[in-house]
Amino acid sequence: MTTFIPGPRGQGAEQPGDSQDSIETKDIAGLSQGQIVLRRFLRHKGALVGLITIACIALFCYSAVGVGPIPGWWQYNHYSSNPVLNPQGAPTMSLPAWLGGDGFAIGQHPFGQDDIGRDNFARVMKGTQISLMVMVVIGVVGLVIGSVIGALAGFYRGWLDNVLMRITDGFIILPTLVVGAILGKMVGGASAIALALALGLILWPTLARLVRGEFLGLREREFVDAARVTGASDLRIMLKHMFPNSMGVIIVNTSLLMAQAIVLETALSFLGFGITSPDVSLGQLINEYQSSFATRPWLFWWPGLFIIVIALCINFVGDGLRDAFDPRQKRVPSKRVMDRAARRNAKTAGDAAGKGAAS
C-alpha cells in the first residue's frame, strides 16, 4: 500500500482514475485529529455557508450602529425619532427593475420607520447585536459550568457525582422557558448582560450530562492510567489528557446550546420577560410591533428574518461540527457519482491502453 502525503486541498483530489477507496485513505493518511475534523467540517457546505453568514451578520450589525461610545457608519440610531419620509414610514429600499421593483435604491430608511419615526434598520441592527451577544454569553457560561460540573462528576464519581447529578436532574425537570421566565422577571429589566448570565445558569445541564458520560469512559483508558502512574495531578490529567479527548462532545453541544439560547432569548423577550424597552432585541422588536402587522408589516418581517437566519446558520454549523467529530459518519458517494467515477475509470483505462498500443 502506498502512502500518500496529502498536499493542500485541490491538488491531489482532482487526479482522474483514483478509486473511491484510495480517496478515503488519502483523507486520513498522516493527519492529526484536528486536521481531519477541520477537513470534514470544511467539506460540509451547509456548515461553511452558515459560519460565513453568521460572521458577516455579526460584522455588519456591529459596524453599522457601533458599540457603546464608538459610532457606526449608519447615520441613525435606534432610539431617536426622525421625520417620517414615506407614508406610514414604508421602507425606502426598492428592488432592482429586473425583479419587478422601480430601480434599486437604499434610501434613508431601507427597513422603514415605526409609528414615531425611529429608523427600523438601526433598531434591527441593535437588536441583532444584543441577541448575538446574549447568545454568546449564554453559550460561554453554559460551556464553562456544564463542562466543569460534568468533568468533576465523571472524574471523581462517588458522592460528588451523586450530588452534582441530582442538581442537574433538578435543572432538567423544568422547561427552560419556564425557569427562564422566572429568572427574566427577576433580572430582565436590569441589563442584557445580567439576563444572559442568568439564562446561562439554566442551559448547562445537557452538556454536563454528556461530559460526565465522556469522562466516565475516558478515566478507564490506558493513557489516563499512564499519566497517573507518572505522578500527574488530577487537574493535569483532566486538563491535558481528558478535556482534549472530549472536545468533540463539548464543541458540538455548545453549538447546539447556542442555537437553543437564541430561540430562548427571543421567546422570553417576546413574552416580556427578557429584554424590555427601551433596550432592543430581535424578540422584543417583534413583541413591540406584532399588533401593527397589518399596517406596517416591515417592522415585523425584518427582525423575524434575522432570527431565522441566525438560528438556521447555527443549526447548520452544529450539524457540520457533529458530522466532523463523528468517526462513524463516512460520506458514501451517491450511486450516480459512483457510476460516473466508474465510467471515468473505464475511459482513462481505455485511453491508457490505446496510448500503450500506439507507442
Place this chain on the structure above:
Amino acid sequence: MIRFILRRMLASAAILLVLTFAVYHLLDFAMDYFFDLRASTSPNIDQLFESRRRLLNLDTPVTLRYFDWLAGVGGCFIGQCDLGTAWVSGQEVTSQLQGAIANTVKLVTAATLISIVMGVLIGVISALRQYTGFDYVITFVSFLLYSLPVFWVAVLLKQYGAIEFNNFLNNPVVSWPVVIVFAVIAGLFWMGAIGGDARRRVIVFASATVVTFAVTAYVLLTGWLESPRIGLIGTALVSAGFAVAVTFASTGLRNRRALAAALITVVVGLLLYMPLQNLFYYVEMNIPAMLGLLLIALVIGAAIGIALRGPDRSASARTGALTALLMSIVVFCDRVLQEWDRYVAMPQINNRPIATIGAATPNLQADFWMGMLDSFTHLLLPSIALILISFALYTRYERASMLEVMNQDYIRTARAKGLTERTVVMRHGLRNALIPVTSVMAVDIVTLIGGAVITETIFGWSGMGKLFIDSMNRNELDPVMAYILITGLLAIAATLLADFLYGLLDPRIRVTS
C-alpha cells in the same frame, strides 16, 4: 424492578421538594405584590399597603409561607387539595387548573399525534434516500422549521391563515400560476420520495403533477372550499386509497389476503354509511359514544381479517383493523363537514370560519357535531404552529435513528437471506429505529401537558401555558407554584416512563436494582 422504581421515585420526590423550595423563594423575590399600588395617589395608601400585606401574609417569613403552601399540597394525599388562591381574581387555584389542563390536552393531543406520524414517516423516507436531492431538501426544510420562532409563525398564521384565508373564502380568485407551481412541487416531492430509475422517476413525476393539478383545480373550480364535503363517493375513494396504503405498509401488496381484508373492510364500512347517518341524525352523540363506535369498527376490521383465515391471520387482522380506524376517521370528518354550511351562516361566525382567538365561539348554540366543527376551526391554526416545529424535531430524530439502524449488520443479514426490501425496512429497520424515538415521544407527550406557553399565549388559548404567563404577569405566586409542581411531577413521570419503555422495547437493556 420494584425496588428500582421505588428508589427512583424517592429520589425524584426529594429533587422536587428542593426544586419547589428554591423556586418559591426565587418567585417571592421576583414578584412585586404592590405593582398596582405603586403609582396610586390615593390618600389611604398606607392602609392599602397594609391590607395587601395582610392578605398575602407577607409579614411571615417566606420560608414559613413555603411550608404553609407545602402543607396545602400535602393535603392532596388525603383528598383535600389546597394549592392556594390567585389573589388578583380571588379564584381557587385548583378550579383554575381543571379548565386549563382540559384545554391544553385538547390543544396538544392532535398536534402531537400528527407531528409524530408525519415526522416518523418523512424521517424514514429521508433516511432511505440518504444523500439524494430529496434528503437534502428535507434536511434543509426541517432545519428551517426548527429555527422558526414560534411566536413569529403564529402571528403570520393569524394574518394569512385566518384573515386572508377568510377573505379568500368570501371572494375566491384562482391564481393559476400558483396552482401550477404547487402541482410541480408535489410532483417533485413524490418523485424524490419514491425514487427508482430515470424512467420510473419521470412516470411518478408526471402522474403526481397531473393528479395534484386535477385535484386542486377541482377543489377550486367547483367551489369545494366554500362548502367542503366528502360524501359517499369521496368516502369510498379515500378509504380505498387508505386500504391500499395500509396493506402496502403493513404486509406488502403481495399478500392478497391482507389486501382483500382491507378492501372488504372498506366495503362493509360503505354499507354501514347510510345506517350511521341515520344513527347520527336521530341520536344525540357524545365523545364516549364516538369512541365506542370506533372500537366496534376496529373489532369488525380485525374480525374480517381473521375470517379470511390463511397462514398469518394476525397480519390480515392488523391490516383490517388499521383500515377500519382510518375509515372511521373519514366517516367522522364527513359527518362533521356536513355541518359546514349551517355553521358558516351562523350570525356569530358571519362567513369567517377560521378563528384566531380562544378555544370555542362564545354563545354558540350548537349540537355535538357543530361543536366539533367549531373546535376544529379554533384548533386549526395553533395546531399548525405546533406541528411545524415538533414535526421538524421528529424528522431529525427518526432520520438519524433510521440511518444508524440501516447500517447495522443484521440489516445486511436480512437482505442477504432474501427478504424483500419492504420487510427489511419495515420489520427489521423501522421497528428498531423507533425504540430511541419512543423514549423521546414519552417525554414529549407527558411534558406537553405543561402547555405550549407561547402558542397558547398568542392564540388566547386558556391552557396551562397561558395560566403560567398570566399569573406571572399578575404577580400571583400560587398559580405559578401549582404550574411548577405539575410540570415537575409530569417530567419525573415522563423520564421514568421513558426508561421503562426503553427497557421493555430494547432487549439489550436490563434494569438492575
